[in-house]
Every structure is written in structure tokens, then in C-alpha cells.
Amino acid sequence: MMSASLCTDLGELFIYSCGTTLEAKHLQAPEPESRVLGLYFSCSWNGSCRQFRQKLMEFYTAVNAKCERGSRRLEVVLISSDQAKEEWAKDFDGTPWLSIPFEDQDRKLLLWKKHKVTSVPTLIFLDSHTGKLITKNGVALVSEDPTGKEFPWKPQLFAEVMEGPLIRNIEGPQELKELEGYILGLYFSAHWCPPCRGFTPFLVETYKKLKEKGEKFEIIFVSSDRSDGSFTQYFSEMPWLAVPYADEKRRSSLNRLYSIQGIPTLILLDAERNVITPHGRPAVLDDPECKHFPWYPKPVNILTETNATLLHEGPCLVLFVDSEEEELVPALQLLQPIAEKIIAEYKLRDEEPPLVFYCAEEDDNISDSLRDFTNLPESAPLLTILDIATRAKYVCDVEEITPAIVEEFVSQFLEGKLQPEPI
Known part of the structure; x- marks a missing residue:
């Protein structure tokens, strides 16, 4: 049966290109253990998406060709970022897979955030029984294995993948x-x-x-x-x-x-x-002296030019404060227990945390660049959640930032109650 958490993430209703609708509960019917679900993030005007669409159709047909009529080893759900229904319909027409209805923008945005999708085409393969990730590299996988010879590509253990000799320049294998x-x-x-x-x-x-x-x-x-x-x-x-x-x-x-x-x-x-x-x-x-080896992730990071690239990978909470040390240290201490709580909660679910936490110094070059790019107000302190991948921001501009304010802001974001502003 399909994982309950996966079913919740996907929602209740899908549609085939012929117009037939399908409720999520029907995906929960008993299926072969090898069943895989592909989440296909695409956009009709993107040239790479148009090229990959035909490859995926051929792959989908090849993988499901040997199944009994009406059953599938692979199901694909289109999650389109098209802004016009006509474009989505044209791209979806004639495909054999499912799609989230065009009108269901909230569900699509939720899936983009959850899987930290930053570009299209992206094809994520999940085990539909457990909801566990098989790979985020579905586009490359389809290109490497166009007929699905190694389907369903169940993840191997590191030791299994690495089995064999390694080489070094100055020594033998x-x-x-x-x-x-x-x-x-x-x-x-x-x-x-x-x-x-x-x-x-x-x-x-x-x-x-x-x-x-x-x-x-x-x-x-x-x-x-x-x-x-x-x-x-x-x-x-x-x-x-x-x-x-x-x-x-x-x-x-x-x-x-x-x-x-x-x-x-x-x-x-x-x-x-x-x-x-x-x-x-x-x-x-960020650690040229190797003081923090082996570099376990910190619950809260100080924003730098090097780790700022991670802002593009998914939603991030950024607390902007004055550049004085007496402001930065209390800000880190304020966010730490909140970040640790969220990390622990999602670790129990065996999922990545939905937010990465940062403190940013007000007059730092990278902070200035980030404010300019996202068109944020110049005030400090300033509490924000930035989702650059979906070009959305959420701003909590209050005179004093307290733990209660941060917790409420984060809670409302995770529950989908905050209204995004465009970046």
C-alpha cells in the first residue's frame, strides 16, 4: 500500500490527460513490491523539459509494458510550474501519467518546497509503499537506463556500491x-x-x-x-x-x-x-583551520558568502541583526532551541528539516546583497523566511524578536498559513 505520509503529501485528487480523475485512495490498492512513484517537476516552455518529456514517455511505456492490464510498476505525477492553464493542458495532453490539477497551486507549491526542487526538469523517484526516496536524479537515471533494465533501482548500501579497488597516485590499489x-x-x-x-x-x-x-x-x-x-x-x-x-x-x-x-x-x-x-x-x-572537523551541521548558521549558496536549495529562516557581537550571539542563542526542536521532530520522521536557520549581520556584504535581491526592508532585527527556489518571501517586521514570535512565525509557515510575497 502507498505510504500514508506520502498520500498526505500528494493530496486527494489527480487527473489523467484524458480528463479522468483519480483519488489518492486508489493508489493505496495492493501493488507489486517494486512499485515506484515519480514526481515530475516540469514547465512547458522550458526546452530541456520538452526534450525530456518524450524520453520519459518512452521509459514509462517500457517499464510498464510487461505488467498485467490496468496495473503499473511505475506511476508518474506531473507537478507543473506553468502559469497558464492552456500551457499546462498542452504539455499534459497525450501523456500516460497523472497530474496534479492546474488549479491546485497550494499542493504544487508544497511539493516543490518539501523536495527542495530548484530547477526543471526534475524527476524524483520514491518507493510508493514506504515513501522513502530512491533518487532525486531521475532525469539522469532515465537517460542512463532508457528501457528500465535496472528498475526499480533500490538504493544499495555504501559498502555494496563501493566494493572494489581504489587507486592513489603514489601507492598501489x-x-x-x-x-x-x-x-x-x-x-x-x-x-x-x-x-x-x-x-x-x-x-x-x-x-x-x-x-x-x-x-x-x-x-x-x-x-x-x-x-x-x-x-x-x-x-x-x-x-x-x-x-x-x-x-x-x-x-x-x-x-x-x-x-x-x-x-x-x-x-x-x-x-x-x-x-x-x-x-x-x-x-x-568557512573553516580553513579545520577547527570544526568533521563539520557536523549546526542548528543555526551565520550567513557567509560560501554557505549563502544553500539558500537556493529550499526555505530558509534568516534573522537579520546589527553587526555588533552583542547582537549576534543572543540571536544565535534565541534561534538554537527552536531549530533543534524542529530538527529532532523531523529526524523522528526520517525526513530532512523543512527549514535551515541563519543569522545575518546587517552591514555584511552578503547580507546587503541578499536584501537587495529579495527587496527586504533595511530594519534590524528583521525575521524572514526566504524560499528563493519558488521566489517567495515571508516577512515578520517587528521591533523585538522573541522566542514566542519566532515559534509562531515558523509554525504558521509550516502549516501554510502565511501569505507569500514575491521575490
Whole structure:
């Protein structure tokens, strides 16, 4: 049966392109254990979406071709960002899958926020029985496996995906079992990527500092280079390990396992191979002396130029305060218990927190840029929730920020009671 929480997220009513409606309860009928649900975030005017639409239709048909009549191993729900009903209808016409009705804007916005969708096309695959994420990289997966040979791509354990030798420039092959008890960094990068080339020397220095301190830390390079020659040249600059370039299946499986959607990405794993943080790059850049290794996420962050990129990944609460230290420290202390409570609640649900918490200094360059971009008032303190991906903001402009005000503001946002202003 479909997960109850997933059914709640999706709502009650879907529609087929032929006009037939379907209630969510009918998706709860007994289905094969391999059933997968795809959430397809798209927009008709986007060229990449138009190209991918045909690929997805062929994939959908191939995966469901061997099913008994009326049953499906894969169901897809279109979540369109079209602003005109005519555009949505034209894009949806003739497709075999479901869609959230055009008029149900609130439900679409909820799903965009929940899954932190920042661009289209995005295809997220979920296990429809448990609601657990299979991968956010459905677009790449459909392109790599157009007939669904490996469907339903159930997530493997890290040890299973990593099975096989690793290489290092100055030593022979090494096995993962030799790294038991180590903190691991998985570095997804490529020589053709300018931000990667900019970050790699900084990461090399960080790696050397941690080794000099005697930390049990290792990095594994997972290449996205376009040729073996580019990989060899780029890897020659690195003192750590790498997945062999020829092992394309293992590199692809790691990208899928961690839903890599852009590079450079540094994912940090603890000794049990649980994810410490998927945002290792800003953590490393903001800590050149490695004082906070292994960079467990903080409940509340001070906004910086490096971690500001995370504002694009989903809703963020930002409290702007005066630049004086006597203002910043109390602000962090005010937000900390509220952030910790939300993190704990969603951890029990095995879900990511719906908000990331920041404090921003009023006269800081990045704060000024953020205020200009989002057209926020210049007052301080100023409590806001920014959802840049959906170009929405929520502002609580009061003279004094108290824990009660923050909790009420957050509660109303999570319950969908706040009216957004456009960014």
C-alpha cells in the first residue's frame, strides 16, 4: 500500500490527460513490491523539459509494458510550474501519467518546497509503499537506463556500491575495508568545471592539515571527467584516493546513491557511513583551520558568502541583526532551541528539516546583497523566511524578536498559513 505520509503529501485528487480523475485512495490498492512513484517537476516552455518529456514517455511505456492490464510498476505525477492553464493542458495532453490539477497551486507549491526542487526538469523517484526516496536524479537515471533494465533501482548500501579497488597516485590499489573507522569525504568533481578547479587546491590544503593533526580522514574522488586523460591529469593534483575512471558503473551508482545534482560536491560520511553533511564544500571553505572537523551541521548558521549558496536549495529562516557581537550571539542563542526542536521532530520522521536557520549581520556584504535581491526592508532585527527556489518571501517586521514570535512565525509557515510575497 502507498505510504500514508506520502498520500498526505500528494493530496486527494489527480487527473489523467484524458480528463479522468483519480483519488489518492486508489493508489493505496495492493501493488507489486517494486512499485515506484515519480514526481515530475516540469514547465512547458522550458526546452530541456520538452526534450525530456518524450524520453520519459518512452521509459514509462517500457517499464510498464510487461505488467498485467490496468496495473503499473511505475506511476508518474506531473507537478507543473506553468502559469497558464492552456500551457499546462498542452504539455499534459497525450501523456500516460497523472497530474496534479492546474488549479491546485497550494499542493504544487508544497511539493516543490518539501523536495527542495530548484530547477526543471526534475524527476524524483520514491518507493510508493514506504515513501522513502530512491533518487532525486531521475532525469539522469532515465537517460542512463532508457528501457528500465535496472528498475526499480533500490538504493544499495555504501559498502555494496563501493566494493572494489581504489587507486592513489603514489601507492598501489587500496580496499575500502582498510579505511574502517575513518571519516570519509566523497569528492564529486571534474577538471572541466571551473568551480571544481578553484576548490580542489583549498581542499588539498585542508586534507594535509588534517593528516598532520593525525585525524583518521580520507577523501575518495568520484570523477565526472569526460575522458580518461582529463581524469588522469586532474587526479595527479590530488593526494587522496579515487574510484578508477574505467569503473563507470561504480561512479554512476555513487552519483545515484547521493543524488548528486551538481559539482563540486563534497559529502562527508562518519565511521558508520552515515552522512554527516552533503554540504562539505561550504563547511570546509568557512573553516580553513579545520577547527570544526568533521563539520557536523549546526542548528543555526551565520550567513557567509560560501554557505549563502544553500539558500537556493529550499526555505530558509534568516534573522537579520546589527553587526555588533552583542547582537549576534543572543540571536544565535534565541534561534538554537527552536531549530533543534524542529530538527529532532523531523529526524523522528526520517525526513530532512523543512527549514535551515541563519543569522545575518546587517552591514555584511552578503547580507546587503541578499536584501537587495529579495527587496527586504533595511530594519534590524528583521525575521524572514526566504524560499528563493519558488521566489517567495515571508516577512515578520517587528521591533523585538522573541522566542514566542519566532515559534509562531515558523509554525504558521509550516502549516501554510502565511501569505507569500514575491521575490
